[in-house]
Amino acid sequence: MEREKEGPAEACETNSCNYAEEFLRSIPNAGEEIFYLSVSELANASNRKKLSPVELTQAYLDRSQKLGPRFNAYARLTPEIALEQAKAAEKEIQRGH
Numbered sequence: 001m002e003r004e005k006e007g008p009a010e011a012c013e014t015n016s017c018n019y020a021e022e023f024l025r026s027i028p029n030a031g032e033e034i035f036y037l038s039v040s041e042l043a044n045a046s047n048r049k050k051l052s053p054v055e056l057t058q059a060y061l062d063r064s065q066k067l068g069p070r071f072n073a074y075a076r077l078t079p080e081i082a083l084e085q086a087k088a089a090e091k092e093i094q095r096g097h
Helices: 008-015 019-026 032-036 039-047 053-071 079-094
Strands: none
Touching: 032 053, 039 053, 039 079, 053 079
8 A cells, every 4th residue: 555655745745635625525514614523423423324434534534644744743643543443433333333
């Protein structure tokens, strides 16, 4: 996976960090405000299957790769772990748990 070898700034440049923007456009009435919703609000939307945990996680990862270097906000992002956990959560939601 080429993305794993790159640092956050390089990954953002090569992938254009457009996933978050595309994802947000796919949700009716969503925009930057989705990044400011509470965990409870996001969980509620996810449990109602209005919001995919995997897509939300990817949007946050893309945003973190885009803004992280600017703010020096992270020691290290772990996208593989985050996406693995999001996929597990999505499976649980689909099973009705």
